[in-house]
Amino acid sequence: MRLKTLLATAIAAAALPLAASAQASCQDDERLYAMGDFLEEQRNGTAEPLRLTAETYLNLTPRAREIIGDNLRLLDASCTAMQVVDGEPPVRVEMPFPVLYNAFESAVLRSDERTANIVINGFRTGPVDSATFMGLLTTPSLDSEVMQRLATSAGINPHRGIGNNCRHETPYIMFADLFVRFGGTVEGYGTTPWLVSGSRPEVTSVGDNQLTREFPRLPNNCEVSKESVLAIATSAGAISIDVGNQGQRHWNNQGRRAVMGPYENWLEAGAPDDARPQSLFD
Amino acid sequence: MPHPQARWGAAALLGAAIIAAPAQASDLVKAPFAGTPMTPQQVQAWEYYLADESAQYGCQYGDDPRLTHDPHGTLEALANGAEMEPLQVTLRTFLTAGDSLQSLLSRNMFIASMECNPVYYFDGELIGHPVLPFEEYLDILLHKLEEEPSLRAHLDFVRGTKIAAIDARWFWAFYLMDRSHYRMHGHDYETISGLAASLPGGLENITPENSYWQVYSRLFNQGIYVADTRECRGENAEPNDEIIVDKNLPWETVAGFYQAEGIGYRGQWRASVQREEEGFTLADSSLIDEPRNPYFNVHRRVTIQPKECH
Numbered sequence: 001m002r003l004k005t006l007l008a009t010a011i012a013a014a015a016l017p018l019a020a021s022a023q024a025s026c027q028d029d030e031r032l033y034a035m036g037d038f039l040e041e042q043r044n045g046t047a048e049p050l051r052l053t054a055e056t057y058l059n060l061t062p063r064a065r066e067i068i069g070d071n072l073r074l075l076d077a078s079c080t081a082m083q084v085v086d087g088e089p090p091v092r093v094e095m096p097f098p099v100l101y102n103a104f105e106s107a108v109l110r111s112d113e114r115t116a117n118i119v120i121n122g123f124r125t126g127p128v129d130s131a132t133f134m135g136l137l138t139t140p141s142l143d144s145e146v147m148q149r150l151a152t153s154a155g156i157n158p159h160r161g162i163g164n165n166c167r168h169e170t171p172y173i174m175f176a177d178l179f180v181r182f183g184g185t186v187e188g189y190g191t192t193p194w195l196v197s198g199s200r201p202e203v204t205s206v207g208d209n210q211l212t213r214e215f216p217r218l219p220n221n222c223e224v225s226k227e228s229v230l231a232i233a234t235s236a237g238a239i240s241i242d243v244g245n246q247g248q249r250h251w252n253n254q255g256r257r258a259v260m261g262p263y264e265n266w267l268e269a270g271a272p273d274d275a276r277p278q279s280l281f282d
Numbered sequence: 283m284p285h286p287q288a289r290w291g292a293a294a295l296l297g298a299a300i301i302a303a304p305a306q307a308s309d310l311v312k313a314p315f316a317g318t319p320m321t322p323q324q325v326q327a328w329e330y331y332l333a334d335e336s337a338q339y340g341c342q343y344g345d346d347p348r349l350t351h352d353p354h355g356t357l358e359a360l361a362n363g364a365e366m367e368p369l370q371v372t373l374r375t376f377l378t379a380g381d382s383l384q385s386l387l388s389r390n391m392f393i394a395s396m397e398c399n400p401v402y403y404f405d406g407e408l409i410g411h412p413v414l415p416f417e418e419y420l421d422i423l424l425h426k427l428e429e430e431p432s433l434r435a436h437l438d439f440v441r442g443t444k445i446a447a448i449d450a451r452w453f454w455a456f457y458l459m460d461r462s463h464y465r466m467h468g469h470d471y472e473t474i475s476g477l478a479a480s481l482p483g484g485l486e487n488i489t490p491e492n493s494y495w496q497v498y499s500r501l502f503n504q505g506i507y508v509a510d511t512r513e514c515r516g517e518n519a520e521p522n523d524e525i526i527v528d529k530n531l532p533w534e535t536v537a538g539f540y541q542a543e544g545i546g547y548r549g550q551w552r553a554s555v556q557r558e559e560e561g562f563t564l565a566d567s568s569l570i571d572e573p574r575n576p577y578f579n580v581h582r583r584v585t586i587q588p589k590e591c592h
Contacts, residue, residue: 033368033390039405056400058411061442101390106411109502110441142544193286215542277444 026053026079044073051081054123058103062114071282089122092183097125097136100182101175105140108153108255117152124183129194130205133186133236136176137203137229138216147173154181161222170222176232185237191271196234197226198243198258200250203233206263212251294491300397310383311345312374313577314417316498318468323524327577331452332396333417334575341398343415346370358390368572370394373443376403378425396446416457416498417467422510424473433480439499447504450545450586451578455521457494459531464490471504491535506543508588516548518570519578524545544589551582 029051041047050072052060057074062154067089078092083090099273100123107115122192128136151158151173159177161170186193194206201215201223215224230240243255266272315330336343346369348356359366369391376387392402393412401410414422424438433440446535461471473495483500486492499507508517533550540547551567573579 024394028400028402030368032400033392035386035404035409036385037404053400056409059399061407061409063403063407064404064409106444227368 009191013142026075026077028053028056028272032056039067042067047071048119049083050074054093055099055103058099058115058119058123060115062112063264076281088118092122092124094126095123095173096139097128097175097182100125101140101178104154104178104182105150106259108149109146119183120154123209125179126183127187128179130186130188130195130208130238133176133179133193133233134195134203134205134208134211134213136179137174137213139172139218140175142219142220144219147171154178156181158230159225161220162225163221163223166218166220166222168222169219170220171217172218172222172224173270174216174224174228174232176236176263179236186233187237189259192273193238194241194259194263195230195238196241196251197230197241197256198249198251198255199245199247201226202251203229204251204255206259211257232249237261287431301321310375310379311350312372312378313465315530319466321524323522324466327452327522327525328415328417328456330575330577335415335446335448336396336398338539339396342509343372343393343394343396344370345372345375349375357383357386359476360386361488363389367394373412374419374422377422382464407438408442409416411442411444413446413504416445416448416494417455419443419445420467420469420497420499422586423441424469424477427477445498445501445503448506450506450508450540450543451503451519452499453495453506454536454539455525457498458491458535459494461490462530492539495539506545508545514587514591516587517574519574520551520580520582520584521565522577522579523567525577532548542584544592546587546589547584549582551584 031050032052036142038047038050042269047255050068052072053075054077057072067088070084070087072084074083074084074089074093077095082093087156100119104116104119106235107113107119139147148158151171154173154177156173156177158171158173161172188194188207191207193208195203196206197203202212202214203226204210215226215229218224226242233240241259243249243251243258248254249258288437292416309404313325315329320328330341346356347370348372356369360369369387370393371387371391372394376384376391376393379387387402391403393403393410395401395407395410395416396413399410399413401408401412403409423436423439425437430436460464462473471490473491474497475488475490478488478493478496478500479495481500485498486496488496530553532553537547537550567580567582569579
C-alpha cells in the first residue's frame with residue numbers, strides 16, 4: 001500500500017512551496033476549458049498553439065499528445081513559453097522535484113512509458129539544500145512491486161533490504177534515487193554538505209545544525225542499508241562519511257567526535273571541493 | 283469566444299438537453315451516497331471529509347454551486363456562449379449526464395479533483411488525473427462494470443484516476459463493516475468481494491470486514507493516513523457515535539486495520555452496543571472536550587499515531 005505520499009510530510013516543507021509559487025504564476029491556456037473549440041480550430045488550421053504548464057503537459061494522454069502534436073507551447077518554471085519538437089521539449093526543462101515525481105509516478109502506474117521517458121529526458125530538477133535532501137531519504141511506497149516498477153522505468157537498480165530478520169527479497173528505492181536520476185543535486189549552506197552514518201540506522205547532516213534522520217522502514221522486517229543512503233548522497237554531490245558499524249559508532253557518541261574535528265579543519269581550509277573524506281581523516 | 287457555428291450547435295444541444303429532458307437537467311448533480319440508506323449524519327460527515335481533505339490542497343471538492351442552484355440558467359448561459367467562469371464538475375456528475383448535457387458542459391468546464399490539480403476534458407478523454415473520493419470512485423467503477431463486466435474494458439478509468447487519501451478513522455467508520463451492513467452503501471458483499479478478487483494484488487483472504495479495504499488498496503490510491511496527532515503525542519478522537527452503525531464491528535477488526543496500515547495505537551475498546559433512535563451505537567465511549575472536528579469527538583481509550591511518528 002502506498003504511503004500518504006508524496007512529499008506530504010518529508011519534503012513538503014521546503015519543496016512544495018517552491019512548486020506552488022512557480023506554478024501559481026503560470027496558468028494553463030483557458031482554451032483547455034473548452035477543448036471542442038480548440039479541436040475545431042485545429043482541424044481548420046487556425047488554432048494558435050496551446051500554452052500548457054509542465055504539470056498539464058506531463059498529464060496529457062497518449063492520444064491527446066498525438067492530436068495536439070507540436071501545436072503547443074510548454075511553460076517552464078519561470079513561465080517562459082517553449083516550443084516543443086515531436087511533442088517533447090528540445091532541452092531539459094528545470095522543474096521542482098514534486099512536479100516531476102508526481103508526473104513520473106502517475107505515468108509509470110498508467111503504463112505510459114512515453115510520458116515517463118519525457119520526464120526523464122525532457123526535464124530535470126534543480127538543486128536543494130541538505131535539509132530538503134534529507135527529507136527525500138524515504139521510500140515512495142511500501143509496495144515492493146510499485147518501487148520495482150518505478151526503478152525499472154527510471155533505469156535505476158533498486159537497493160535490497162538487509163537485516164537478520166529480512167527473509168524476503170525486498171527491493172526498494174527512495175525519493176532521493178529519483179531525485180538524482182532527475183538530475184538533482186544537494187547543496188550545503190555555502191559549502192558541500194557532509195552526510196554521516198554509523199552504527200545506527202540514521203544519517204546526520206553535519207552542517208545543517210546536525211540534523212539527523214532515521215532511515216525509512218521497509219516491509220518484511222527488512223532494513224534500509226547505510227551503504228545505499230550514503231551512495232545516493234554521494235551521487236547527489238554530498239561528502240558522505242561512514243563512521244563504522246561498532247556499537248558506539250553513531251552520531252551521538254564516537255561518530256560526532258570523529259567527524260567534527262576534520263569538518264572544522266575543512267571549513268578553516270576554505271571547504272575545498274576536492275578534499276575527500278579519506279584525506280581529511282589522515 | 284466560441285465560434286458562431288459552434289454556438290448554434292450548442293444551442294441545438296441545449297434544446298435536446300433541456301426541452302426534451304427537463305428532469306435530467308434539473309437532476310444534473312449527483313450527491314455522495316444518493317439513494318443509499320445512509321443517515322443524514324453519515325452523509326454530512328462524509329461531506330465534511332471531502333471539504334476538509336480538499337481544503338488541504340486549496341480548493342473545495344464538489345460540483346459547482348451554479349449547477350445545483352440554477353442548472354437551467356447555467357446550461358442556457360453555456361449554450362449562449364455567455365462569459366462565465368468555468369464550471370467545476372465532478373466526474374460522476376459528468377459521466378452520468380446524457381450526451382447532450384455532456385456536450386454542453388464541455389463548452390466551459392473542468393473536472394473536480396480532491397487534490398485540486400487541473401483536469402480537463404478532451405474529446406472523450408481527460409487531461410490530468412482526477413483524484414476522487416473512494417465513494418465516488420466505487421460508484422463510477424461499479425456502474426461501468428454493470429454496463430460491461432470486464433475490468434479490462436475500463437482500464438482507462440482505472441489507470442487515469444486516483445482514489446483520494448483518507449484518514450484511517452474515516453475509512454473504518456465508513457468501510458469496515460460486517461456482511462449485513464453493505465446495504466448501507468447500496469451494495470452487497472458479493473459485488474464488492476468480486477471486485478476485490480478481480481483486481482491485481484496480494485493473495486490475502488477477502489472477507490466481509492476487509493473487502494472494501496482490499497479494493498481501495500489494490501487500486502491507484504493516495505493512501506490511508508492519520509494526520510495531525512499533536513506532534514506524535516497521540517490522538518484520542520475516534521469517529522462520532524452518530525456515524526457508527528455497525529453493531530457487530532469488534533475492536534480487533536479496527537486494530538488489525540490500524541496495524542496493517544502502519545498506524546501505531548494503544549489501548550482498545552469493547553463493542554458494547556446500545557440501541558438508539560438513529561441506529562446502533564458503540565456505548566463504551568465518551569465525548570472529548572476539544573474535538574478536532576465535529577465528527578471525531580469520541581474517546582474509546584485508544585490513542586493512535588501517524589506512520590511518521592514511529
